[in-house]
Amino acid sequence: MTQAKKTITAAVLVIGDEILSGRTKDKNIGYIADYLADIGIDLCEVRVVADEEQDIVDAVNALRRRYTYLFTTGGIGPTHDDITADSVAKAMGVPLYEDERIIKLMLERLKPEDMNEARRRMARIPVGVEHVENKISKVPGFKIENVIVMAGVPSIMQAMLDAVAPRLETGAKMIVETLESVGVPEGEYAKGLGEIAASFAGVSIGSYPSFGEGRFKNNIVVRGKDSAQVSAALAAVAAMLEPLRAAREQS
Amino acid sequence: MTQAKKTITAAVLVIGDEILSGRTKDKNIGYIADYLADIGIDLCEVRVVADEEQDIVDAVNALRRRYTYLFTTGGIGPTHDDITADSVAKAMGVPLYEDERIIKLMLERLKPEDMNEARRRMARIPVGVEHVENKISKVPGFKIENVIVMAGVPSIMQAMLDAVAPRLETGAKMIVETLESVGVPEGEYAKGLGEIAASFAGVSIGSYPSFGEGRFKNNIVVRGKDSAQVSAALAAVAAMLEPLRAAREQS
Numbered sequence: 001m002t003q004a005k006k007t008i009t010a011a012v013l014v015i016g017d018e019i020l021s022g023r024t025k026d027k028n029i030g031y032i033a034d035y036l037a038d039i040g041i042d043l044c045e046v047r048v049v050a051d052e053e054q055d056i057v058d059a060v061n062a063l064r065r066r067y068t069y070l071f072t073t074g075g076i077g078p079t080h081d082d083i084t085a086d087s088v089a090k091a092m093g094v095p096l097y098e099d100e101r102i103i104k105l106m107l108e109r110l111k112p113e114d115m116n117e118a119r120r121r122m123a124r125i126p127v128g129v130e131h132v133e134n135k136i137s138k139v140p141g142f143k144i145e146n147v148i149v150m151a152g153v154p155s156i157m158q159a160m161l162d163a164v165a166p167r168l169e170t171g172a173k174m175i176v177e178t179l180e181s182v183g184v185p186e187g188e189y190a191k192g193l194g195e196i197a198a199s200f201a202g203v204s205i206g207s208y209p210s211f212g213e214g215r216f217k218n219n220i221v222v223r224g225k226d227s228a229q230v231s232a233a234l235a236a237v238a239a240m241l242e243p244l245r246a247a248r249e250q251s
Numbered sequence: 252m253t254q255a256k257k258t259i260t261a262a263v264l265v266i267g268d269e270i271l272s273g274r275t276k277d278k279n280i281g282y283i284a285d286y287l288a289d290i291g292i293d294l295c296e297v298r299v300v301a302d303e304e305q306d307i308v309d310a311v312n313a314l315r316r317r318y319t320y321l322f323t324t325g326g327i328g329p330t331h332d333d334i335t336a337d338s339v340a341k342a343m344g345v346p347l348y349e350d351e352r353i354i355k356l357m358l359e360r361l362k363p364e365d366m367n368e369a370r371r372r373m374a375r376i377p378v379g380v381e382h383v384e385n386k387i388s389k390v391p392g393f394k395i396e397n398v399i400v401m402a403g404v405p406s407i408m409q410a411m412l413d414a415v416a417p418r419l420e421t422g423a424k425m426i427v428e429t430l431e432s433v434g435v436p437e438g439e440y441a442k443g444l445g446e447i448a449a450s451f452a453g454v455s456i457g458s459y460p461s462f463g464e465g466r467f468k469n470n471i472v473v474r475g476k477d478s479a480q481v482s483a484a485l486a487a488v489a490a491m492l493e494p495l496r497a498a499r500e501q502s
Binding site for chain 2: 014016017018019020021022023024025026029030033034035036037042043044045046047048049050051055077078079080081110114116117118119121122136137153154155156174176178186187188190191193194197198204205206207208209210211212216221223
């Protein structure tokens, strides 16, 4: 048996009134969830908070202390409602400074006479950070300790995730197998599924109904990091479902 | 001047491993955000947690104490991973019981011989709740004090939201006006916008860039509950943008 890899955990903090007001529909949570699952980081919690400094500070501190990594999205532009850098600096207890390298990056796309006070705000980052490159619009996000601060615009956030991913510690990937219950309602297999879930310690089993075209469809999802265990649990689920399905076909 | 209506706040707690693993893309947060905005409830925070009792208990207690209402989605089915009712009961310090009215509702769709232990779990709800009707699949959600427990399946959640909404206290609706910056980059109007935002106390102003087809588009959103204030702020933003736009057209 190989040495079990460490479990690496993460949280996402979405910062922005526009998500809470319903004006913008978040596209980042699902993308980051998939991305982290693919590289072997377990996303354990997500929060969405408004553009309020104390709310951001509290959430940053709660989440960075609890998980291996915290990813934030949103609030790093030049306008007055972009207060993520200030809030993260406050949470970490470090001062901000104007980073000359960022000013230089901005001047690659901007005439010197168009540089102004507001744009300079985008170069204000906490002391002691690493840049997280932004191949789309240049101004980088940053990583300070275990907190990764990214843009809210999806294409830029995605570029930043690509840039920072190689620098992150990752664990064993989650193996995910899905089985459709083909006509057996959740209420019929729930007891058997619970017994199987209880007997496989390193595996989590979920049952996910969806409703469409006037009927329910149920997917049973088996997740774990040990492929032998996932396979065994999956086989147990299939064996449990089979007689229920056969009985329904006969009835 | 009319008496200002009370501000009614809310949080959403999404319960489910399937969202965190990326397997299911949440469709409820955006829907609830729009819905609450429409009826005059301010959504202030969202959390997504895993199917872990202590995580759910902690989030329920943090959010129900802070906001007028807490809406939960997910985890109310018959399977072992459906632990929302137990977790909410634990958070509120009340026992669970099997509600005969729910058993009766279930028997409208189920043969008596198909009623089993797992299905009966769906009728286990905390003492002292009101039902939240479910016109789709009958088994109701529930409301206990200021916590509203709903299904995760979007169509059922939406039906439950319709059912509970008339019983909720609501405040003044947020008035939202959007102005496109038509070619003026965020960095150019950021300072002016910040000054306007600072001078209108009851109004919040956000600047939302989006990126597509190789260029940025910026929407400036003015939100507030007093229509005269929102109009005045909007006019101030338009007046501030106009010379910037004219200058760009000339250059």
